[in-house]
Each structure stands twice: as C-alpha cells, then as structure tokens.
Amino acid sequence: MCNNCGAVIHLLVRKSAKVRTQPLEKDFEISIVLSDVEKVADAVDDLDSWWGMQNETLQIVPAKSSTVGGSVSKISLSPMIEQLIDASNDGLKRDKQPIRASEGCGGAYFMPDSSGQDYISVFKPIDEEPMAVNNPRGQPLSTNGEGLKKGTRVGEGALREVAAYILDHPKEGPRSFHSDEKGFAGVPPTVMFKCRHRGFNYPDGYQYASDKIGSLQMFVKNSGSCEDGSLQMFVKNSGRCEDRGPRCAFPVEEVHKISVLDIRLANADRHAGNILVRKEGEEGRIVLIPIDHGYCLPENFEDCTFDWLYWPQTQQPFSPDTIAYIKSLDTEKDIQLLKLYGWNIPHKCARVFRLSTMLLKKGAERGLTPFAIGSIMSRETPRKESVIEKIVQEAVLPGTSESGFLEYASLIMDRYLDEFTP
Structure with missing residues (x-):
C-alpha cells in the first residue's frame, strides 16, 4: 500500500x-x-x-x-x-x-x-x-x-x-x-x-x-500435494481405495471442481504436484486446493495437460449443482471483468478461453464426464493434435470475422461431440 x-x-x-x-x-x-x-x-x-x-x-x-x-x-x-x-x-x-x-x-x-x-x-x-x-x-x-x-x-x-x-x-x-x-x-x-x-x-x-x-x-496449510509419497499415509485412515492408490480416496466433487477450472481456463500445466491436499472440519473432510496457474489462458491448445484425466473420479458425470454452475458461466462478462481489473486479454488467449468454455458448457449439457471433455482438449501423444485443435483448424476460414469463426466452430464442435455423447 x-x-x-x-x-x-x-x-x-x-x-x-x-x-x-x-x-x-x-x-x-x-x-x-x-x-x-x-x-x-x-x-x-x-x-x-x-x-x-x-x-x-x-x-x-x-x-x-x-x-x-x-x-x-x-x-x-x-x-x-x-x-x-x-x-x-x-x-x-x-x-x-x-x-x-x-x-x-x-x-x-x-x-x-x-x-x-x-x-x-x-x-x-x-x-x-x-x-x-x-x-x-x-x-x-x-x-x-x-x-x-x-x-x-x-x-x-x-x-x-x-x-x-x-x-x-x-x-x-x-x-x-x-x-x-x-x-x-x-x-x-x-x-x-x-x-x-x-x-x-x-x-x-x-x-x-x-x-x-x-x-x-x-499460503494454504496442507498435508502435501497429490504426488507426494507421504500422501499414502495421509489417506490411510479413510479406509477407502488403499489398494488402488491414495488418489482414489479423493471426493468426486473435489476432483470435478478442479477439472471444471482447468478445462475452462485451458490449463497447460495441471499436474499432481500443484494440487494440494488438506483435511477440514471435525470429520477430516479431504479438500483439494489448486495452485500454480501461470500457464492457464494460453494462446493455443497445444500443451493442455490434465493429470487428473486418468483419475477414477473423472469417469463419473458432473453433479446437477456442478452442471448448474457451468451453465451460469459467461465468457464475455469474464473478459470484461479481467479488463476492469486491468488486463485486456490478448485476442488469441480470448479465443481459446471462449472455445474452452464453449466445450465445457456443451459437454456438461450433453452429460459428458470430465474425462470425456478433458480428452477432447488433450493430445494423446505430443505429435497427435487434440480434437479441439482440429475443430479450430476446420473453423478458420479466410475473411471470417471472430463472431463468424465462433459460430462455425460451435457447429463443428457439435458434430464432434455427437461421437462422444452416450
């Protein structure tokens, strides 16, 4: 001050x-x-x-x-x-x-x-x-x-x-x-x-x-990150999933809340080391705390990676409350909010933000799991483009305005999502 x-x-x-x-x-x-x-x-x-x-x-x-x-x-x-x-x-x-x-x-x-x-x-x-x-x-x-x-x-x-x-x-x-x-x-x-x-x-x-x-x-007091070896002892008393690894003990809603954040912000650096674990309340409820967001809101989707993608909780569908939260998100208001705080987000980053939020909202509306939506944003191998990268390539047409691009991308995304929808 x-x-x-x-x-x-x-x-x-x-x-x-x-x-x-x-x-x-x-x-x-x-x-x-x-x-x-x-x-x-x-x-x-x-x-x-x-x-x-x-x-x-x-x-x-x-x-x-x-x-x-x-x-x-x-x-x-x-x-x-x-x-x-x-x-x-x-x-x-x-x-x-x-x-x-x-x-x-x-x-x-x-x-x-x-x-x-x-x-x-x-x-x-x-x-x-x-x-x-x-x-x-x-x-x-x-x-x-x-x-x-x-x-x-x-x-x-x-x-x-x-x-x-x-x-x-x-x-x-x-x-x-x-x-x-x-x-x-x-x-x-x-x-x-x-x-x-x-x-x-x-x-x-x-x-x-x-x-x-x-x-x-x-600084948030914690018992370690999701990749710490000591985490095994931390969740041992929960009596859940000990034979399948400590991450299986994480509450579904805790994993889902982080997946919503990462998909929406197209996080290019979500690994187990930047998710902290702590217990809260008398019952010792496990809470996950996401940190290290210096690589979110990138200019492209090339390095989007989510370590939670293969955790068992992401195979379960979003809860009605989470779907309602996703539905309430408004990208244009968020871009204006960042501008009000002082950051006029670059055009390429804003485009990625719009597309990632669009995918999250469409996927949640169709009942897709975090795993399915996250898989669309992530590359299977470093050299194989993700589905959302293919959507971007198809939607880019010469002379098209940004609103026209987004409208066309929405139609292409619907076509791809039809293949993932149960």
Missing part, C-alpha cells in the same frame, strides 16, 4: 518517473501494483529492459478512482487480500527472510509472518519465471519470448495467476471487489505485488537494486 495515501493497486504495470513510493525499511520496499498489463509483454520481449526500471518505480493509481476504458471504476481489495498484504509486509519489516521454494522451475518465495514461524504467502517475481532473465534455476533465456509452455509468454505468469483467482467464481456468481467469498474451485486469494528484498535472486553486483513485480498468493 502507498505509505502516504493508503491507495490500493491491482493488475497493471506502467513505468513512471513522477510517482514514487518510499522504502519502508533499508532492505526492501513494498506495495501492490496497478498498471497497464498490456505493457508487460513488450517489456519482457527485451528481458534486460527490466533493469532499466532500477531508477524508477511503478505508477500508483488510487483504487477508489481507477480509470478504466475512459470511465471511473470503484475497485478495492477485499479485507482478506489487504490482510494478506499487511501480514507479508510485517514479516519483511521485521527482517524475516523469504524462503525460496526448493521445487518448481521458477523463483517462488514463501513469505513469513512477523514472528518468522509461519508462512503467510507465496511471491513469484515475473523476472524469475522459467526462461526469464533472473531465473534462479539456471534455465536458458527464451529466445523469442515464448514461455515454457506453448502459447504462453515469459513474464506473464503472474497475470494468469491473478486471473485464475478472479475467474474462479463462487457458486452464486462473480464475487464483488470487496468480497472474500471462496471460489468454486478454491483458488487461494491472489494479487499482483511489488517489493524488494536481498533474499530474492538478483544479478551479480546489483544487490537488490530494483523492485520485483509478481503474484502474491495466500
């Missing part, structure tokens, strides 16, 4: 030499970020340009008077997000060292609370993403700006992390700006963030000279 005015900031990134934040302490500086996200891809194309920001700070726009599309929008952070930011800030002010995660392909930091005993959040700087200039894992730089997954861009992962939280609507519909309602799939609260600390990865000699921009996600 701005020390002087208390302004809250959301999704955008814009350089400015006129508006500066003041360092909270010697070793770090912290604030939320609202900026023009369309500038991010241009900045990341020239990866070294991030270091041109070392003498500038991000423009701060008070959330209560944010200008979007020529009009004034009232955008504020929810109490939970504000508490998340304040608690992360307190840890830094007390010089509690961010702890870099040992797993993953990019830089991710567990942010401790003021006592240093518990983690509050996870911070992922965009310049430490896989194939980015300050990646701490020794990965080669991207030569063309493309990310680790096809159809993604280096430096845009944080935007997608925040977008996944924004688009994970509660059952009752999109949450208001000040609401803390839990989303249908349970994506932890996530916001764009800016801070500096000597514990982050900087080039030799820079000594944490510039701010880091990235996503800040609430």
Whole structure:
C-alpha cells in the first residue's frame, strides 16, 4: 500500500518517473501494483529492459478512482487480500527472510509472518519465471519470448495467476471487489505485488537494486500435494481405495471442481504436484486446493495437460449443482471483468478461453464426464493434435470475422461431440 495515501493497486504495470513510493525499511520496499498489463509483454520481449526500471518505480493509481476504458471504476481489495498484504509486509519489516521454494522451475518465495514461524504467502517475481532473465534455476533465456509452455509468454505468469483467482467464481456468481467469498474451485486469494528484498535472486553486483513485480498468493496449510509419497499415509485412515492408490480416496466433487477450472481456463500445466491436499472440519473432510496457474489462458491448445484425466473420479458425470454452475458461466462478462481489473486479454488467449468454455458448457449439457471433455482438449501423444485443435483448424476460414469463426466452430464442435455423447 502507498505509505502516504493508503491507495490500493491491482493488475497493471506502467513505468513512471513522477510517482514514487518510499522504502519502508533499508532492505526492501513494498506495495501492490496497478498498471497497464498490456505493457508487460513488450517489456519482457527485451528481458534486460527490466533493469532499466532500477531508477524508477511503478505508477500508483488510487483504487477508489481507477480509470478504466475512459470511465471511473470503484475497485478495492477485499479485507482478506489487504490482510494478506499487511501480514507479508510485517514479516519483511521485521527482517524475516523469504524462503525460496526448493521445487518448481521458477523463483517462488514463501513469505513469513512477523514472528518468522509461519508462512503467510507465496511471491513469484515475473523476472524469475522459467526462461526469464533472473531465473534462479539456471534455465536458458527464451529466445523469442515464448514461455515454457506453448502459447504462453515469459513474464506473464503472474497475470494468469491473478486471473485464475478472479475467474474462479463462487457458486452464486462473480464475487464483488470487496468480497472474500471462496471460489468454486478454491483458488487461494491472489494479487499482483511489488517489493524488494536481498533474499530474492538478483544479478551479480546489483544487490537488490530494483523492485520485483509478481503474484502474491495466500499460503494454504496442507498435508502435501497429490504426488507426494507421504500422501499414502495421509489417506490411510479413510479406509477407502488403499489398494488402488491414495488418489482414489479423493471426493468426486473435489476432483470435478478442479477439472471444471482447468478445462475452462485451458490449463497447460495441471499436474499432481500443484494440487494440494488438506483435511477440514471435525470429520477430516479431504479438500483439494489448486495452485500454480501461470500457464492457464494460453494462446493455443497445444500443451493442455490434465493429470487428473486418468483419475477414477473423472469417469463419473458432473453433479446437477456442478452442471448448474457451468451453465451460469459467461465468457464475455469474464473478459470484461479481467479488463476492469486491468488486463485486456490478448485476442488469441480470448479465443481459446471462449472455445474452452464453449466445450465445457456443451459437454456438461450433453452429460459428458470430465474425462470425456478433458480428452477432447488433450493430445494423446505430443505429435497427435487434440480434437479441439482440429475443430479450430476446420473453423478458420479466410475473411471470417471472430463472431463468424465462433459460430462455425460451435457447429463443428457439435458434430464432434455427437461421437462422444452416450
């Protein structure tokens, strides 16, 4: 937050030499970020340009008077997000060292609370993403700006992390700006963030000279991920499916909620390691928590992968409540919602989002299982195109408008779905 005015900031990134934040302490500086996200891809194309920001700070726009599309929008952070930011800030002010995660392909930091005993959040700087200039894992730089997954861009992962939280609507519909309602799939609260600390990865000699921009996600206490060997002991007491592996003990609705999210967002990186497991309530109900959404909303379907595709729960049909939720989804309103938050989603990504949601809604209406719908989006082998990729190819005609393309794609999709419908 701005020390002087208390302004809250959301999704955008814009350089400015006129508006500066003041360092909270010697070793770090912290604030939320609202900026023009369309500038991010241009900045990341020239990866070294991030270091041109070392003498500038991000423009701060008070959330209560944010200008979007020529009009004034009232955008504020929810109490939970504000508490998340304040608690992360307190840890830094007390010089509690961010702890870099040992797993993953990019830089991710567990942010401790003021006592240093518990983690509050996870911070992922965009310049430490896989194939980015300050990646701490020794990965080669991207030569063309493309990310680790096809159809993604280096430096845009944080935007997608925040977008996944924004688009994970509660059952009752999109949450208001000040609401803390839990989303249908349970994506932890996530916001764009800016801070500096000597514990982050900087080039030799820079000594944490510039701010880091990235996503800040609430840390959720858990018993491990779905791929952890220790999970076997975690579900042992459930008395279910021990002979078939621990994943069989997961409740059907928990697996289905994640499949809905992944299909809708065309997630290109859903593996067992980014689904957390925890028990809630006196009865110890198993809950699955989806994290790591930096590769959702891609420009194409080439790398769409879902580890849950071959879990037994996905062979069962959606419940009536889940079907009702799917039916309520509105892609055009969601695209406008992202724009209101500051991300004018690129045309190719918007097209994929429209098609994936179209497939989800049509499939659910026909009674298809998550396995059947997910199979349409996934490649059987790396070289064999998925069904939805074939639909896109057939629907692309010279001189066709976007609305015409979508209408034609809908007809072609119906034809393919007839083969899958029981």
